[in-house]
Amino acid sequence: MAEAHEAVAFSFQIGPDGVNVNLSFDAVKTIVYSGLRSWKLRWRRGLNSLYNSLYPGGPIRGIAYVGLVSTLYYNGYDLSFQIIPWLEQHVFRPYFLPKTSKILACVAFGCGSYIVVIEIRKQTLRILFSYHGWMYQTHGKKTPILSKLWGGIVSLLVGRNPSLYSCQGSLPTLPLPSVNDTVERYLRTVRPLFDDAEYTRMEKLAEEFKNSLGGRLQRYLWLKWLLSSNYVSDWWEEYVYLRGRSPIMVNSNFYGLDAVYIRPTTVQSARAANLTCAAFFYRTELDKENIKPLMVQKLVPLCSRQYERQFNTVRIPGLETDKIIHYSDSRHIAVYNKGRWYKVYTFYNNQLLMPCELQIQFEAIINDTTPPSKGEEHLAALTAGERKQWAQARNKYFSTGINRSSLDAIEKAAFIIILEDEDYAFTATMSKDFNDYAHSIFHGKAYDRWFDKSFNFIISKNAVFGFNVEHSWADAPITGHMVEYVICEDIIHFGYDKDGNTNGTPRFDAIKPIKLKWNISDECDQVIESSLAVATELYRDVDLNVYIQDDYGKGFIKKCKLSPDSHIQMALQLAYYRDSGKFSLTYEASMTRLFREGRTETVRSCSIESSQWVKSMNDPNISNAKRIELLRLACDYHQQQYRDAMTGKGIDRHLFCLYVVSKYLGVDSPFLQEVLSEPWKLSTSQTPHNYEEKYAKYTKDPSKINAGGGFGPVADDGYGVSYVIAGEDLIFFHITSKKSSSATDSLRFGNHIKKAFNDMKNLFNNESVE
Incomplete structure (x- = not known):
């Protein structure tokens, strides 16, 4: 039974003794079950389509x-x-x-x-x-x-x-704003960034654009709006993600952490088994469409299209552009441990293996003493380096034979499990250990993550969990939804015995994991090491700091009658101004999933109102009452901007699409070129929580929800800041920048955020917040 998947189903030989037919019953049974599962999935999806x-x-x-x-x-x-x-x-x-x-x-x-x-x-x-x-x-x-x-x-x-x-x-179609409205909103957002002369110059460029090229580009864009379900999303996916030729590690992929205040087990194989089984439970729920669409105000549904490519998905490198491949089904995962890659089947006799059965397979991998094949240990560095080089290597060295079949085992897997060979030793406080943990989940050693897969689950030797996500197929809230489900299933549903192992008794002998075989030539190995060198230089430049704000959180902010997100964004504005001595373009991600196939829009958090409030905080001649008044005005305007972005009245996606049209037409717009080249020196995003209704009570306890995650800086001399409001008095900030920049320092910026929060709290010391 254990070798069923490796057996040859049918062999036919003619020799001196006549015809010899060899038929493996187990292998044929496996093929039949696989076919039955495929037909069952098609039938279920057909019924769901009819119902929908x-x-x-x-x-x-x-x-x-x-x-x-x-x-x-x-x-x-x-x-x-x-x-x-x-x-x-x-x-x-x-x-x-x-x-x-x-x-x-x-x-x-x-x-x-x-x-x-x-x-x-x-x-x-x-x-x-x-x-x-x-x-x-x-x-x-x-x-x-x-x-x-x-x-x-x-x-x-x-x-x-x-x-x-x-x-x-x-769901309605994302509306197409007028050129005049978009340009006017844009000019208002950049007013705090320019002096009078520079702003006058930009006004002139904008006016020329509106009166000349803007109308022509808008007419072409209107035609695309008329013929497509969403005039932004396909171009956004292609030109922002898939056509990028630089490494996706750090530059595109993002990471997420475990529930840091609770340790359900320290047994690596047991945690990996529970998480794997929970992820497949979630995939089944997706296939059956049992997961309810997210509803705003419990009335308005959000677009669910991004969920389709969560599992069985891989980004394939190309010479000029990558492509996303989604497989209809996958019955295995790929596992990396100690430089070796394995294929692990997760179904037997058409049944999903339970955690106790999966744990045996993971233990077999951990205890395996077989050394890596030549080039195998650093193989995944190809996915961390330049995309063109990876595309060339894939076509040349991985298109046939053993390498092709082994690569297929990884790329066609449901997802990736990384069994780390080291501990993540940390406590849930700001420390170097915590930062090292976040670093490892974000990029590892550049060769121990398959960055092209839709997501990697990473489990340390002492069973601490994290995940790394390829960004092009969907946005962070989609993965956040899954991870919340998986962690809750892991801890609440499956649980562990007193020794930290999985519960239950195996129903049959363990199916052996299959070690993948490779034939890596010297020339291919050199390409792998070249990619590793590029990726190593990239991740060593990452300056990452996790700041934990536990003095106060959304509870106090709401008592002050402020929006928690707006309060945080104003704190970031104040922190950045103190850090750099100036204002800068600020990117805050907002979703447009109120519309069909919506993804994101930009909220430009740096505004006239926010800059006036920030300046007042550094002016001793302004009273606290006046500062509070300015803060409320800034927060109200930020809320207005956020709502505009969600309802299709954003600025940046419209300008981006106009720019794409101009490139297709072969015409240049000085206005659009300048707008699209402006650096986002402060890029921010909030990670939402509390998706699963059946776990809503559980996830309100901040000790049992994950600590969010982060992404790399957009500008070489800028910051990337991701934050998650984890409780009434708990906010995690994940701050990234580049060590090579003398203008930034992630630890310093975290201290500025801390001071900004303290100063904002002190504003209300003499005010009633009840």
């Missing part, structure tokens, strides 16, 4: 509706306004008996009218979802009648049990 196409109705309701229409017609009540008799007489009677014609006419009208009703309902929902007035309401004030009426109609029409993709057909 009829939502907010459904097949059962449709059958009931057709039955009602037919029954009433047979009893003399014609709801079709003579359509059924016409169908019976002119469509079906020439080919069928009268009785059959009557039945078919009733069924045809019932099905057609039901589809029409469903489509009207969808279009009505699409119109209703295009209304965003509810988002601009001030908290604490009475809800306007219009918003109440809107909410009541949406509740009536949206349905009570949507599946993951049920609402996709009802």
Whole structure:
């Protein structure tokens, strides 16, 4: 049984003794089960597609509706306004008996009218979802009648049990702003960054753009908007991610950490087994579409399209552009340990292996003394180096033979498990150990992560968990949703015995992991080492600091009647001004998933209002009362910007698409070139929490949720700051910069954030926050 997957299913030989046929029952059984699973997946996806196409109705309701229409017609009540008799007489009677014609006419009208009703309902929902007035309401004030009426109609029409993709057909299209509106909003955001002369020059460039090239580019972009489901997302994926030729490690991939205040086990193989099984449970939920779409205000669904490529997905390098390959199914994972790669089957007899069965496989890998093949240990450095070099090496050395089959085992895996050969020794406080842990999850040693896979799960020798994610296929909240589920399943559902091992008893002998074989030539090995040298230089330049803000958090901020996110963004503005002595373009990621296939938009957090408040904090002549007033104005304007970005009135994606159109047309715009070349010296993002309803109570405990994660700086002399609001009095900041820059220092910036938070709290010392 253990060797079933390695057996040859069928061999046919002709020799002196006649014909010899050798048939392996176990291998044939495995192939049959694999086929059955494939057909079951296709059937399930087909039913889901049917259900989604009829939502907010459904097949059962449709059958009931057709039955009602037919029954009433047979009893003399014609709801079709003579359509059924016409169908019976002119469509079906020439080919069928009268009785059959009557039945078919009733069924045809019932099905057609039901589809029409469903489509009207969808279009009505699409119109209703295009209304965003509810988002601009001030908290604490009475809800306007219009918003109440809107909410009541949406509740009536949206349905009570949507599946993951049920609402996709009802989502509106991302609106296309006018050139004038976008340019005017842009000019307002850059006013604090320019002196009068520079701002006047930019105004002139903007005016020339509006009056000349802007209208022409907008007309082409309008045509794309008309013909596509989202005028931004495909270009954003291709030109921002897939066409980049620099390493994706650090520059694109992002990382996330474990729940740092709780250690469920110190047994590496047990933690890896629980997490692997939980991830496959989650994949099954995705396949069945049992996961509910995220709903804003419990009314408005967010686009779920990004979930489709979470598992069984890999980014393939190309000479000019990469591509994302998603496989419909995968029954194995790829595992890396001590320089060796393994293929581990996670199903047997069409059943998912349970944690106790997976743990045996992971222990076999950990205890394996087989040395790595030549070039195998550093092989993954190819995914960490320059993309063109990796594409050339892949085509030349990994297109046939053993290397091809082994590469397929990695690229076609559901995901990657990295079994580290070292401990992550840290406590949940700011320390070098904590930073070293974040460093390791972010980039490792550049050769011990497969950066092209949709995600890598990393488990240290003492069972500390982290994950590294390739960014092009989706944004961070999608992975965050999965990881929250996985950690909760790991700790709550599966658990561990008193020795830290997995619970349960294996149902059958363990299936042996398969060590992948490689034939790496000297020339290929040189390319691997060349990529490693590039990647090593890149990650050694990363300056990473995790600052833990545990003096106060969203609890105190809400008492001050401020938005927690706006408060944090203002703290970052103050910290950056003190760190650099000036203001700079600030990128805050906002989602546009209120629209079909939406991804992100930029909130430009540095504003006229924020700069006035920051300056007041460094002016001893301004009173605390005035500073609080300016802070509220800055936070209110930031909230307005955030809502505008979410509702399709952002600036940067529109300008980006206009720039792409200009390149297709072969025309140059000085205005667009300058806008697109402006550096984001402060790039920020918030990692949301609390997705899973069934674990909502559990994840409100900050000791049991993960500590967020981070990404690399966008500018060589800038900062990347990711933060997660983990509790009422707990916020994690992940700060990155480059050691090679004399203008930045991540530890120093963390101290500036700490001082900014303290100063902002002191503003309210003499004010009532109740």
